[in-house]
Structure formats: C-alpha cells, structure tokens
Amino acid sequence: MSSTASIASTAEGLPIVSQPSDRLKKDVTRHFKERVIESILFLAAFVSVFTTAAIVYILITESWVFFQHVPFSDFLFDTQWTPLFDDAHYGIMVLLSGTLTSSAVALLVAIPLGTIIAIYLSEFAPFVVREVAKPFLELLGGVPTIIYGYFALVFLTPLLQHFLPELPGFNLLSAGIVMGIMIIPYVASLSEDAMRAVPMALREGSYAMGATRLQTALRVVMPAATSGIASAYILGISRAVGETMILAVAAGMQPNLTFNPTEPGATITSFIVQVALGDLPHGSIGYQTIFAAGLTLMLMTLVFNLLGYYMRKRFREVY
Amino acid sequence: MIGAHKRWDFMFGVLGILALMIGVLTFTALFADMAIKGFSRIDANFFLSFPSRRAADAGILSAWVGSTLVMFVTAFAAVPVGVAAGVYLEEYAPKNWVTDIIEINITNLAGVPSIIYGLLALGLFVYTFGLGQSILSAGLTLALLILPIVIVATREAIRAIPQIIREGAYACGATTWQVVRDHIVPYSSAGILTGVIIGMARAIGETAPIITIGALTFIAFLPSAPFTGEPAAGLFDWLFAPFTVMPIQMFNWTSRPEAAFLNNAAAAGFVLVLMTLIMNGMAIWLRYRLRKNIKW
Numbered sequence: 030m031s032s033t034a035s036i037a038s039t040a041e042g043l044p045i046v047s048q049p050s051d052r053l054k055k056d057v058t059r060h061f062k063e064r065v066i067e068s069i070l071f072l073a074a075f076v077s078v079f080t081t082a083a084i085v086y087i088l089i090t091e092s093w094v095f096f097q098h099v100p101f102s103d104f105l106f107d108t109q110w111t112p113l114f115d116d117a118h119y120g121i122m123v124l125l126s127g128t129l130t131s132s133a134v135a136l137l138v139a140i141p142l143g144t145i146i147a148i149y150l151s152e153f154a155p156f157v158v159r160e161v162a163k164p165f166l167e168l169l170g171g172v173p174t175i176i177y178g179y180f181a182l183v184f185l186t187p188l189l190q191h192f193l194p195e196l197p198g199f200n201l202l203s204a205g206i207v208m209g210i211m212i213i214p215y216v217a218s219l220s221e222d223a224m225r226a227v228p229m230a231l232r233e234g235s236y237a238m239g240a241t242r243l244q245t246a247l248r249v250v251m252p253a254a255t256s257g258i259a260s261a262y263i264l265g266i267s268r269a270v271g272e273t274m275i276l277a278v279a280a281g282m283q284p285n286l287t288f289n290p291t292e293p294g295a296t297i298t299s300f301i302v303q304v305a306l307g308d309l310p311h312g313s314i315g316y317q318t319i320f321a322a323g324l325t326l327m328l329m330t331l332v333f334n335l336l337g338y339y340m341r342k343r344f345r346e347v348y
Numbered sequence: 349m350i351g352a353h354k355r356w357d358f359m360f361g362v363l364g365i366l367a368l369m370i371g372v373l374t375f376t377a378l379f380a381d382m383a384i385k386g387f388s389r390i391d392a393n394f395f396l397s398f399p400s401r402r403a404a405d406a407g408i409l410s411a412w413v414g415s416t417l418v419m420f421v422t423a424f425a426a427v428p429v430g431v432a433a434g435v436y437l438e439e440y441a442p443k444n445w446v447t448d449i450i451e452i453n454i455t456n457l458a459g460v461p462s463i464i465y466g467l468l469a470l471g472l473f474v475y476t477f478g479l480g481q482s483i484l485s486a487g488l489t490l491a492l493l494i495l496p497i498v499i500v501a502t503r504e505a506i507r508a509i510p511q512i513i514r515e516g517a518y519a520c521g522a523t524t525w526q527v528v529r530d531h532i533v534p535y536s537s538a539g540i541l542t543g544v545i546i547g548m549a550r551a552i553g554e555t556a557p558i559i560t561i562g563a564l565t566f567i568a569f570l571p572s573a574p575f576t577g578e579p580a581a582g583l584f585d586w587l588f589a590p591f592t593v594m595p596i597q598m599f600n601w602t603s604r605p606e607a608a609f610l611n612n613a614a615a616a617g618f619v620l621v622l623m624t625l626i627m628n629g630m631a632i633w634l635r636y637r638l639r640k641n642i643k644w
Contacts, residue, residue, distance in 0.1 A: 059523060066525045067440055073432030074441070077453040077499070080492055084464060087471035142367045149364025162368055164632045169371055171546070171628040172378070173553020175595040176617050179602050180378045183385075183610060210374050241353045243360045264459065271461020273556035274595075278602050298463050298556065305466070305560045311475060319560075323467040327460070334459050 088327055091320035098314050104321065110284040110295070112318045113304075119318065121325055123286045127294035128329075131205040131276055132269035134290050138209025139265050143216030144258070150217070151224040152246040163218070170214035178278030181207035186279065193291065199281030202290040208275050216265045223257020224250050256344040263337035267330045273298035297326045379621065386615030394615060399567070399597065403608035408616055410567040411597035414483070415552060417571065417586060418593055421487020422494065422551050427544055430495050431533070434502025434540075439528055458496040465493045466560025474561055481562040483571065484587040489557050494547035501543020505536035538638050542631045549627035553620060555595035567592040594620045 096104070099119045107120030146166075150159050186203040190196050196203075227250050235245040251258065281293030282303045295303070301319045309316045397407025433454075441447040469489035479485045509532060517527045533540075571589030592600075594616060601613035 063523050063525055067436075070432045070436035070440055073429045074436040074450050076429055076433065076492075076495065077457055078450055080457060080468070080495075081453050083472055084460070084468045087468055088464075091471055142370060145364055145367040146371070149361070149367065153361050153364055165375075166371065167632060168625060168628050169375055171549050171553075171624050172375075173555070173595055173620055173624060175553065175555045175599055175602075176378065176382075176621055179598065179613055179617055180374075180381070182602065183614075184377060184381050210371070213371060241357045243357045244353065246360075267459050267461070271463065273461070273463045274599065277556075278599065298461065301463055301467070302556060302559050305470075305562060320467060320471070323464055327464055330459060330461060330464075334456060 084327070088320055088324040091317055092324045094312075095314065095317035095321040098317075099321075108286055110286075110300075112315050113307075113309075117314075119321075120286075121297075121322065123284045124295055124297045124300055124322060125325075126286050126288055127201065127276075127280070127284070127296040128270055128298070128326075130288050130290050130294065131201045131208060131280060131296060132266065134202060134205025135208035135212055135269040135272075136262075136266060138206055139212035139216050139269075140262060142209075143213045143261070143265070144220060146213065146217040147220035147224060147258075147261075148246050148251070151221045152242055152250060163221075166214040166218055170211075170218075172211075174211065174272060174274040175278065177207045177211050178204070178275040181275055181279035196291055197281075197293055199279065199293040200291055201276075201280050201294050204276050204279040205290055207279070208269055208272050211272070211275070212265045212268050215268060216261050219261035219264060220254070220258045223254040223261065226257065227253045256341045259340040259344060260337045263333050263340065267333045270329055270333070271298065271326065273302060277302045297322045379618075382614045382618040382621065384614075385611050386613075386618045389611055389615035390618065398569070399592075399600070403606060403612055406601075406609075406612055408594065408597055408619065410570060411592050411594045411616070412619075413570050414567070414591035415593040417483050417591065418486045418490065418558075419548060419552060421484060421587070422490040423544070423548060425488055425491035426494050426498050426547065429491070430498025430544075430547075431502050431540055433495070434499045434506060435528055435532065437499070438503050438506040439524060439532060454496050454499055458500070462493055462554055463556040463560060465489055466557030468492070469557060469561045480588060481590060482588040483591045485561050486558050486563060486591065486593070489561060490551040490554060493554065493557060494551050497547040497550065498540075498543050501546070502536065502540050505539025505543070506532055508539065509535050538634060542634045542638070545627050545631040545634070549624045549631070552593075552627070553595055553624050555593075555599055558593055558596060559599070563590075563592055563596055594623075 104119050104121055106122070107118050108122060109118035110120050110123035111118045146162075150162055154162065181203045182199075185207055186196070186198060186200065189200075189203055224246075231249055231253060232245055235249045240248070276296045277299040280296070280299060282295045282299050283293055284300070285292055285294040287294060300322055304316065304319045394407045395412065396409055397405060398409050399411075400406040433450075437447070437450065441450075466489065469485055469492075473479045473485040473488055474481060479488075513531055513535070514527055517531050522530070567590060571586035571591065598613050598616040598620060601609045601616065604610075
C-alpha cells in the first residue's frame with residue numbers, strides 16, 4: 030500500500046482523496062496478544078500436571094490422618110478388614126486378595142482371547158472382517174461397566190451355577206470373567222496395532238522361507254512386537270485392578286481373605302464404593318480409610334505403569 | 349509335514365473367529381437379556397416418573413435429567429481446556445522438560461482408575477472448594493476424567509494437517525494464533541468432535557467417581573429451572589442441586605433384592621447402552637467419513 034494519497038476525480042469533477050487503509054498497519058498489541066494467548070493455552074495444558082499433583086496431595090494428606098490412628102504395620106499385616114465395626118481392624122491384605130483374585134480371573138480370560146483376536150485380525154483376517162471387527166470391538170469397549178456388572182450378576186452367575194451348584198449368588202469368579210471380557214477390546218486392539226506396525230519385509234522374509242501364516246505370526250511378528258504387546262497386557266492389568274462397578278455389583282462387598290474365586294469378596298475399589306454409599310461423616314476414621322485404600326490402589330497402578338514403561342524401553346525393536 | 353502346518357493354520361483361523369464370536373455372543377446376550385427383561389417397563393411413564401418404592405411406578409426422570417445436566421457441565425469444561433491443551437502441545441510447546449512433564453502426565457492420567465478421580469473430587473471439589481455433592485462437582489470430575497481422551501484426539505487431528513497449510517499461512521504474515529484460529533482448529537474440528545463424542549460416551553456411563561463424591565441414589569425431584577420456584581432460583585442454582593444419574597439409578601435398582609426392581613435395572617441399562625452405542629457409533633461413522641474425505 031503506497032503511503033501517498035492518490036487523487037482521483039468523480040464524474041462531477043470533485044477531487045476525492047482516498048485514505049490509505051490501515052488494515053495492514055502494524056498492530057502494536059499484536060505481539061502482546063500472542064503472548065497472552067500462549068500463556069492461556071499453556072495453563073490449559075498444565076491442568077494435567079495440576080490434576081496429578083492434586084491426586085497425590087489429596088491421597089497423601091487424607092491418608093496421613095488415617096495413619097495417625099492406625100499403625101502402618103497393622104495396615105499391612107492384619108488379616109481382618111472391619112473398619113466399620115466397633116472392633117475395627119485395618120488389614121489391607123484382605124482387600125488386596127479380592128483385587129488380585131478377581132484380576133487374575135479377568136486376565137486369564139482377557140490375555141489369551143485378546144491375543145488370539147489380535148493375531149487373527151492382524152495376520153489372518155480378510156480386509157472386510159477386520160473393517161467390521163475393529164469398530165465392533167470399540168463398541169464393546171464403550172459399554173458402561175455398570176452394565177457388565179448387571180450382566181455378571183443376572184446372567185452369568187445363574188449360568189455358572191448350572192455347572193457349579195455350590196456357587197454363591199455373589200462371587201469373584203463371575204465378576205472376574207465379565208471383567209475379562211470387558212478388557213478384551215483394550216488388549217486386542219493395542220496388541221493388533223503393535224503387530225501391524227511390524228514391517229512387511231519381516232513377514233515376507235518369513236514367507237519366502239516357506240513358513241505358514243501361523244509360524245510367521247508366532248515366531249516372527251509376535252517377538253518383533255513384544256514391547257507393544259507387553260504394554261497392552263499391562264494396560265489390561267491396570268484396568269482390571271482399577272475396575273469398580275462390576276465388582277461392587279456382582280462380587281458382593283464382604284471383605285474376605287481368600288484366593289478362591291468361587292467365594293464372594295470385597296476389593297479395594299468396591300470397598301470405596303461401599304463407604305461412599307453409606308452415611309459416614311467426613312473426618313471420621315472409617316471415612317479416612319477410603320483414602321488409604323485409594324492410595325494403595327494408586328501405588329499399584331503406578332507400579333504397573335512404570336513396569337509398562339520399562340518393558341517398552343527394554344523390548345523396543347527399532348526398524 | 350507341510351500338510352500338518354497348513355492344518356494348524358486353518359485351525360488357528362477358526363480359533364480366531366471363535367474368539368471374536370465370544371465377544372459378539374456376550375454382547376448379544378447382554379443386549380437381548382436387557383431388552384427382554386426391560387421391554388415391559390419401557391414406555392412414556394418410565395421416562396416421566398421419579399424413582400419410587402414400588403417397582404412398577406418407578407421411572408428414570410430424575411436420572412436422565414441429572415445425566416444431561418452433568419454432561420452439559422462436563423462438555424463445557426472439558427472441550428475448551430482439552431482443545432486448548434492439545435493445540436498448545438502441537439503448535440506452541442517448545443521442546444523442553446516442562447513439555448515432557450505435561451506429556452508424561454497426560455499419558456499417566458489416562459491410566460488412573462476412575463475411582464481415584466472420585467477420591468480427588470471428594471477431597472478437592474466437595475470439601476476444599478466447598479462445591480458440595482452437586483451437579484457442578486460431578487461435571488468437573490468427569491471433565492478431568494475425559495480430558496486425556498479429548499487432548500489425545502485433538503493432537504491426532506492436528507497432526508494430520510499437512511505442514512504446507514501452516515507454512516502458507518505464516519508466509520502471508522499470520523501470527524501463530526491466527527494460524528491456529530483460522531486454519532488448525534477448523535480443519536481438525538471433525539477429528540476433535542470424534543474424540544469429544546467418545547469421551548462423553550465414556551463419561552455418561554461412569555458410575556464409580558460419581559458415587560464416590562456422594563451422589564444420592566434416591567432423588568424424587570428435579571433441580572429447579574432458572575427463575576422458577578419459591579424463592580425464584582437463580583440462573584445457575586441448578587449447578588449446586590443434589591442429583592442422580594442414569595448409571596447410579598441402575599446400580600441402585602440392581603442392588604435391591606426384589607426381582608421387580610431388576611426389570612427396572614434392565615430397562616434403565618437398555619436405555620443407557622443404547623445411548624452409549626449411538627454416541628460411539630456416531631464417532632466411528634465420523635472417523636470413517638473423515639478417512640474417506642481427506643482433502644489434501
């Protein structure tokens with residue numbers, strides 16, 4: 030834009046001075062506005078750090094109140110969990126046994142089935158099957174867990190009672206199986222992604238040696254995708270450990286120190302739900318137990334996450 | 349020997365289909381069971397009645413209204429923050445340790461069990477901020493829960509935009525914010541929307557964190573609409589009202605011993621599954637459309 034005004038004439042002969050437009054003038058606040066916007070966006074991104082910090086802060090300060098009343102050794106080694114009774118015991122082992130038993134059942138279902146589905150979809154399935162199955166698995170993973178809990182209680186438990194007449198109405202077995210089915214989509218879809226990322230040249234090399242599809246899948250593709258498959262398993266484990274509603278609905282909520290899945294039991298998560306549903310006053314020791322239980326759960330998932338991180342680093346193959 | 353290996357191959361193919369079928373069968377059984385048991389209960393009255401002590405009169409009015417309001421708060425909080433965070437990480441963030449910390453945190457938060465978010469909300473929103481056991485607390489809790497999903501979807505959508513678009517805009521003298529506002533966000537909006545819908549579908553079915561903050565299970569009233577009631581409610585009073593949501597209502601009915609309430613639970617579950625299926629289906633369809641209509 031020229032800075033000198035150009036002079037033109039209209040039909041009437043009057044001179045019109047057209048002003049230079051300031052549309053492209055230097056905006057003095059332009060740099061400042063950019064900085065402000067960038068800080069706002071940074072704050073939005075920093076919400077995640079704030080959330081983590083808040084979780085750690087809340088869990089530790091509230092558990093601190095709990096551990097002032099309950100010795101740490103009782104928490105770890107007591108074999109009873111009766112925080113709501115007059116004769117209160119706080120042995121987290123009882124809840125841990127429920128969590129571990131139900132997770133073990135879930136993983137026994139989810140890991141073999143999830144892996145088979147992943148291998149099938151990545152190495153065997155025709156294009157059409159894969160295009161239909163992947164969204165379907167995603168839908169299955171999107172079903173609310175309370176629905177799975179209802180399904181375990183109303184459908185699967187009576188079904189299992191046909192084969193195991195002794196099975197009580199609430200049990201860890203049926204909750205664990207349904208939990209496993211819930212986890213299949215996560216395991217299958219992440220493992221499949223890992224296998225698909227293995228370069229085609231490796232498969233072609235294997236086929237050129239005369240290997241069948243199954244041999245290629247098990248001996249070439251899976252070892253090459255170990256890091257991704259391992260982190261899919263770890264994600265499955267932390268899902269199982271943190272799952273709440275299926276267990277709250279179908280496993281009963283009686284604390285029970287057992288590793289027998291055909292018994293009812295309480296887990297860390299279902300205990301938290303049980304206390305939250307009751308009317309314990311805030312600040313009472315019974316109430317503080319849920320934060321101590323939550324801290325235990327958080328530490329467990331943290332260990333699994335770190336393990337997953339380590340596995341990814343340790344077994345990563347670079348092509 | 350070759351024949352034996354080929355047989356193994358074939359058997360594994362069958363095994364794969366069987367494993368997939370277990371998923372399909374479970375899903376069908378679940379859906380059919382709820383449809384059959386709940387069908388007799390689903391009529392207009394079921395949607396227009398409050399929960400009741402008599403199973404035949406009970407409905408889900410307070411539950412679906414509560415769910416809708418909570419989802420509104422969640423979307424209002426999670427979408428701006430999530431998109432802003434995604435944009436920051438893709439378009440602004442320098443490569444330094446602060447960015448690394450943010451990224452590690454987002455990955456970790458995606459793996460934190462939902463009930464932990466409930467404990468966070470109980471300590472932070474309910475008691476520290478004094479928001480009470482309200483719609484606002486629940487909405488914000490679920491917003492934190494789905495934030496990683498929205499951020500990851502935003503980042504993936506932005507990453508799919510080719511670099512030449514940015515370079516073209518910068519070459520015309522645009523600032524970073526102008527590039528983001530006029531190009532990056534509009535072009536990635538479909539991808540972002542997909543992530544938001546998946547996040548909301550997750551949030552609408554979440555039960556544990558909302559139970560943990562202490563939502564009541566028996567609510568036989570609605571939060572008063574703005575400017576109604578005696579004394580007249582303010583514009584935002586509903587945010588602080590006690591509430592219940594669909595999954596909690598279903599949990600309440602599931603945990604009752606009477607069989608009649610189980611049918612109510614089936615009906616509520618059917619409505620809930622249908623809602624999440626529609627939302628997830630929409631997201632999958634959107635993504636499919638997106639993949640077909642890529643313009644660059």
